[in-house]
Amino acid sequence: MIDITEGDQNLSTEREGWTSDQPTNALIERDSALYYHQILSTPCLDEIINAEGPYITTRSGRTLLDFHGNSVHQLGFSHPAVIEAIETQMRSLPYCTRRYTNSPAVELATRLVACAPGELRDHARVLLTPSGSAAVGIALKIARACTGRHKTIAFHDSFHGATLDAASLSGQDLFHRGMGPMLPGVHHVDPPGGLMSAEADIEASVEPIEALLDQHDFAAVIAEPIRATTVRVAPAAFWQRVRAACDRNGTLLIFDEIPTGLGRSGMLWASEHTGVTPDLMVIGKGLGGGIFPQAAVVGRAELNDLGPTPVRELALGHYTHEKSPVGSAAALAVLDTLEHEGLVERSSALGQAWRASYAPRLSALPGVVDVRQVGLMLAVELTDPAHADRVMYESLRQGLSFKVGGGTCLILFPPLNVETALLDRATEILIGAIERAADAT
Ligand SMILES: Cc1ncc(COP(=O)(O)O)c(C=O)c1O
Incomplete structure (x- = not known):
């Protein structure tokens, strides 16, 4: 099949x-x-x-x-604004060696924190990555470190990237086939139906998730706030129940906004349709203007210092192209263009x-x-x-x-x-x- x-x-x-x-x-x-x-x-x-x-x-x-x-x-x-930003940046500083930072990368983090959704706005921290899958991996690591747990809930039929960790979260056999054991502790549950109007539909979708979360040993729930591949939208009431169950059990909610972010949904972030704020969001794809591979994790600032192994003591994303000045310049041009136009x-x-x-x-x-x-x-x-x-x-x-x-x-x-x-x-x-x-x- x-x-x-x-x-x-x-x-x-x-x-x-x-x-x-x-x-x-x-x-x-x-x-x-x-x-x-x-x-x-x-x-x-x-x-x-x-x-x-x-x-x-x-x-x-x-x-x-x-x-x-x-x-x-x-x-x-x-887009000419992205091309110009990339060309200009390539001529001044094309690469940033580890142990150093650079102005475009710091400017990009500042902008991402300032436009983050809901309560994350002005209270977030950022990590840049060269791909969406890498950003998903980092979000998962942060959730594991902050909670001291490893179990994760994701949806059947979901996609969160093709690396082994992101593929483990993805709920499709296609990305597991021939791979042997995937990451342990990932529980796939049925995704919410389409626009569920009846209370009973919401109840039926959310109950299995609440039952798992109330076991009190899950690190994270990861989901696209709107499934991009089908454009099926769960009502805000569904997400509010998931958010509440995460809160009472100390589980982090990760929204994967890689295809849905940056205005695609008619809001800057698709999570703004859900009425809840995630603890962490991952973004990518259009962030590099369709030219440069650029992704990021944006999450609650205090996760840096929380939990049994605080993030600040870890090496989460030791990527060769971590704080790319060129990728940052491209992303800044994208954010500017979205705003100006x-x-x-x-x-x-x-x-x-x-x-x-x-x-x-x-x-x-x-x-x-x-x-x-x-x-x-x-x-x-x-x-x-x-x-x-x-x-x-x-x-x-x-x-x-x-x-x-x-x-x-x-x-x-x-x-x-x-x-x-x-x-x-x-x-x-x-x-x-x-x-x-x-x-x-
Ligand atoms: C929802 C979602 N998450 C993660 C990814 C992975 O991003 P990347 O291909 O940049 O690793 C994708 C890519 O299609 C995606 O659609």
Whole structure:
């Protein structure tokens, strides 16, 4: 059984027909022969030669609206402000050797503390890492050190990264297969359902989590505040119950905001939709402007000094590229651009307008069971994975790329500065593709 929770795997019959007459096939074959095969990404579809704004261009001359973008392109690709910040920083200080600090890194930590969600604002500390998975690993280490416990709750079907520690937290067999024993003490529970309205639904989702937490020996609960791969939203009441159970049991709540942060959800942080503040959050992806690999952990300042083994006595993230001046300069340019261009507000307004215009039409299409939108996280859920696969390839043919999450959810993450006309064009492509792919059954 192929696990398609995290994305399409390029193994379908639609995929087989894709490369039949591409001029870039030779390069794709070399790529396939040289790189270890990765089930979610190889063999590749085509060669990209340009990524700018909302577009990617392939060598074969195809230009696509990229609403997948691995969720790194809140600002679109190659944003001039990020490029300029990186170029300038590379010319003055490209690297920071351990034992030293640098102004961009300190400035970035200052900014992250100042814009942290809820009670973390102005009361946080930061660690920078070169990847989201590394940030997840550090958050887990902080939780273990501060609580003196190791057990962790995560959700089935979740994804928190592909390193062994982050993969252990991830609730998908795909990332455990062939790995032998994963990190001990990770309990996977069912994720909350969609927009649960009835009290009974919330009760059913939260009770197993409370029962585990009340054993009083869990270090952390880790979750995406909104699951990016399906755009399923649990109500604030669910998170409030989880938060309360964490508090009464001395367990830390870690929010993984790697794909959902930086305005994607119409708020700066998706946790702001949940009504609770995490003890630690991990961010990444678009933090480096879609150019530089940059991630971070932001958490309660006092965790530095708490617990049986205070964090200040540990080496948590002894990474070669820890306080990267270039990554910090890129991240500062991202935060500046989000603010100066009002992109968080735009994400909220544009997303709501999209839902008002298109949700009724999309919902009436064959095979569509649900349309969801939070900021510019847009989801159209179908009933049939084979239909979803056909819609994806038909959309690619018509010039639109997006992710298929959970096998049946068409997930569109446009840049937050996308022109309205392009969002309209993309949605028309999607509508046409859903109709044609349904006819093809
Ligand atoms: C929710 C979530 N957590 C963690 C990660 C891992 O981030 P990275 O690929 O930068 O290690 C990802 C990446 O897709 C993610 O979506």
